[in-house]
Amino acid sequence: MQNTNSGQVRAGLSFLVTVVALGAIVGLAGCDGGGSAGSGDTIKIGEFASLTGATASFGTASHNGAIMVIDAANAAGGVLGKKIKLITEDDQSKAGEAATAVRKLISRDRVVALLGEIASSRSLEAAPIAQQSKIPMVSPGSTNPNVTKVGDYIFRVCFIDPFQGTVMAKFTLNSLKKTRVAVLTDVRQDYSVGLSQYYKDYLTKNGGTIISEQSYSSGDQDFKAQLTSVKAADPEVVFVPGYYNEVGLIVRQARELGMNVPILGGDGWDSPTLTQIGGPALENTFFSNHFSVEDQNPVIQNFVRDYRERFKKDPDGMAALGFDAAKVLLDAMTRAGSTEPAKVRDALAATVDFQGVTGKISIDPERNATKPAVVLAIKDGGFHFAETIAP
Numbered sequence: 001m002q003n004t005n006s007g008q009v010r011a012g013l014s015f016l017v018t019v020v021a022l023g024a025i026v027g028l029a030g031c032d033g034g035g036s037a038g039s040g041d042t043i044k045i046g047e048f049a050s051l052t053g054a055t056a057s058f059g060t061a062s063h064n065g066a067i068m069v070i071d072a073a074n075a076a077g078g079v080l081g082k083k084i085k086l087i088t089e090d091d092q093s094k095a096g097e098a099a100t101a102v103r104k105l106i107s108r109d110r111v112v113a114l115l116g117e118i119a120s121s122r123s124l125e126a127a128p129i130a131q132q133s134k135i136p137m138v139s140p141g142s143t144n145p146n147v148t149k150v151g152d153y154i155f156r157v158c159f160i161d162p163f164q165g166t167v168m169a170k171f172t173l174n175s176l177k178k179t180r181v182a183v184l185t186d187v188r189q190d191y192s193v194g195l196s197q198y199y200k201d202y203l204t205k206n207g208g209t210i211i212s213e214q215s216y217s218s219g220d221q222d223f224k225a226q227l228t229s230v231k232a233a234d235p236e237v238v239f240v241p242g243y244y245n246e247v248g249l250i251v252r253q254a255r256e257l258g259m260n261v262p263i264l265g266g267d268g269w270d271s272p273t274l275t276q277i278g279g280p281a282l283e284n285t286f287f288s289n290h291f292s293v294e295d296q297n298p299v300i301q302n303f304v305r306d307y308r309e310r311f312k313k314d315p316d317g318m319a320a321l322g323f324d325a326a327k328v329l330l331d332a333m334t335r336a337g338s339t340e341p342a343k344v345r346d347a348l349a350a351t352v353d354f355q356g357v358t359g360k361i362s363i364d365p366e367r368n369a370t371k372p373a374v375v376l377a378i379k380d381g382g383f384h385f386a387e388t389i390a391p
Contacts, residue, residue, distance in 0.1 A: 043084045043339050045070075045329070046105030048116040048126060053093025054218065054245055057271035058118040058318050062140045063088060064311055065322030066115055069330065079333050087111060091122055098122035102129045111135065112339045115325050118318055119243075120144035120191040127154045136345045138329050140321035141290075143267065144190045148367040153341075155348050155367045157324045157356065158290060159391075161191070164266050165198025165241075167288045167373045167389045172237055173208055175375075175387065176262055182212035182235035184226060184250065186242040189218055195241035195266050211235055216246065223250050224257070231259050243268040248277025255281040262286065270317040275381050282378040290317040290358040292374050292385040303357045316383075317358070324356035 047066060049059030070086045078084055087109050089101035098117055105111050106129065114130055114137040117123045123142035130137040131151035139147055139156040143164055148154045172178050181203060186192035200210055212233035214226035227250070230238060240250055240263060247269055254263065262284050269287040278285075293304050293314050303323060307315040315323075331354060332347035333339055351363040359371040375386040 041082055043079060043082045043333070044109060044111045045084060045086050046102070046109060046111035046114045046116075047086055047088040048091050048098055048101040048105065048114065048122075049088065050093040050117065050119065050122070051088070051090040055093045055119055055243055057244065057273050057316075058141070059090070059093070061271075061316050061318035062116075062118055062322030062325070064307070065140070065315070065319040065324075066326040068306065068310065069323055069326035073330055079330050080337065080339065082339075084330070086115075091117065093119075095121070096125065099125040099129060102126040106130070106133045106135055112341055113329055113333075113344055114138070115140065115322070115329065117142060118321070119189075120147055120194075121189060123147045124150070124190060127151070130154065134345075135341050136329075136332075136348055138325045138348065140325040141267065141318055142191075144194045145368075146190070146194075152349075152367070153345050155328075155363060157328055157358070157361055157369045158267075158321055159371055159373055160368050161195045161266075162198045163391060164288050164373060165195050165200075166202045167375065168239065168241075168264055168266065168286075169199050169202035169206070169208070170389060171286065171288075171375050171387070172203060172239070172264065173206055176237060178236040178262070179208045180211050180234070180236045181208055182214070182230040182233055182238045183210055184214045184216065184223075184230065184238065184240045184242070186218055186246065187215045189243065189268075191266075191268060192241050192243075196239070199239055199241065216242075216250075218243065218246065220246060221249060223253050227254050227257055227259065230254075231257055235261060237261055238263045239265070241266045241268065244271040244274040245277065248274050248282075251278045251285060252281040260284065267317055270383075272313070272316065275378070278378075279381075282381075285378045286375055286386060287378075288373050289376050289383075290371075290373065291320045292376060292383070294385045295374075299355060300357055320357040324358050324361065327356060328354055328361060 049063050051059045074083050091097035091101050118141040120142040123139045127150035131153050141158045143161045145160045185196040212230050265287040267289050336343040336347035354361045361369045372390045376383045377386045
C-alpha cells in the first residue's frame with residue numbers, strides 16, 4: 001500500500017509540474033504576443049468615460065472626439081507603423097467605477113496609455129492607479145488642479161479651475177460691471193467646490209462682494225429653499241459652477257422665483273442637455289468654455305464640419321477636448337518613437353504649441369495646459385461666443 005501511494009504521489013507531482021510548466025509557457029506567450037499593448041501590429045490605448053448615467057453627455061462627446069482621431073490615424077497607417085486599438089470602459093458616472101475601469105484596462109488589457117475622464121472626481125479616483133502603474137493618463141477636461149498633482153504620469157489638455165474661476169470673475173467685474181454676487185455650489189463635486197473658491201478669491205480681491213453662499217448636492221431636484229435665500233440677499237449676479245443636469249433646473253427655478261439677474265457658470269454647463277432642461281429660462285446666462293463652434297479658425301471649422309458629418313450634430317467643448325487629448329497623445333508617441341510608457345510620458349511633458357481645436361496647447365511643469373478660455377452666452381437656445389480671455 002505504501003509503495004502504491006508513493007507512486008501515486010510521484011505521478012501526481014509529475015502531473016502538477018507539467019501543468020505549472022505549461023501554464024508558465026502560456027503566460028509567457030500571452031506576454032509576448034497579443035497581450036502586450038505595444039507589441040505585434042497593435043497599440044492599445046485605454047479610455048474611461050461616463051457613457052451612461054448622470055453625466056453621459058460629457059463622456060459620449062469626449063469619446064466621439066477621441067474616436068475621430070483614432071479612426072483618422074488608422075486610416076493613414078496608424079502610429080509608428082502600427083494600428084491603434086481604443087479600449088473604452090464606461091464608468092457609468094458613478095463613484096468608484098472609474099478606478100475599477102482603470103485597473104481593468106491596465107492589468108487585463110495592458111494598455112500603454114489612458115484617456116479620461118472629464119469629471120474631476122472620477123479622474124482623481126483613477127489617477128493614483130495610473131501613477132502607481134506608471135501609465136501616462138491624459139484627461140480631456142478635468143479642471144480641478146489636484147488631478148495632475150497626483151504624479152508625473154498625469155496630464156490634461158484643458159485649462160484648470162484657478163484660471164477658469166478668474167475668467168468668470170473678470171467677466172463679472174469687467175464685462176458685466178457687477179460686484180454683488182451670490183454663489184451656489186455642488187458640495188459633492190470637487191470641480192464645483194474648487195471652482196467656487198477660485199472665483200470667490202479673485203472677485204473679493206478685486207472689488208467684488210459675496211453676499212450669499214448656498215450649497216446643494218448632485219442629484220437634487222428642488223432648489224427653491226436655497227434660491228429663496230439667494231433672492232433675499234438681492235445679488236446682481238449668481239454664480240453656479242455645477243454640472244448641466246442640476247444647473248438647468250436651478251436656472252428654471254430661479255426664474256420662476258422672479259430672479260432675472262445674470263447667472264454664470266463654468267464648463268460643466270457645456271451640454272445640449274442643458275438647454276433641453278433649462279429652455280427659455282437660460283436667457284441672460286453665461287459660462288466659460290474651451291472653444292466656440294462660431295470661431296472661424298480653419299482648424300476649428302474643419303473639426304466642426306467633420307463632427308457634424310459623422311454625428312449629425314454640433315460638437316460641444318467636451319468633444320473638442322476629447323479630440324485634442326487623443327491628438328496630443330498620438331503626437332507624443334510619434335515624437336517619442338516608442339509606445340514605452342516612460343518615453344511617452346517624457347514626450348507629453350515636452351509638448352509645446354501643439355495646435356489643437358481648443359487652442360495652442362503647451363504643457364507646463366505641473367502637466368497642465370496653458371491656453372485661453374472663451375465665454376459663451378446662451379441666447380435663443382444656442383451657445384454663442386461672447387469673448388476670449390487669455391491666461
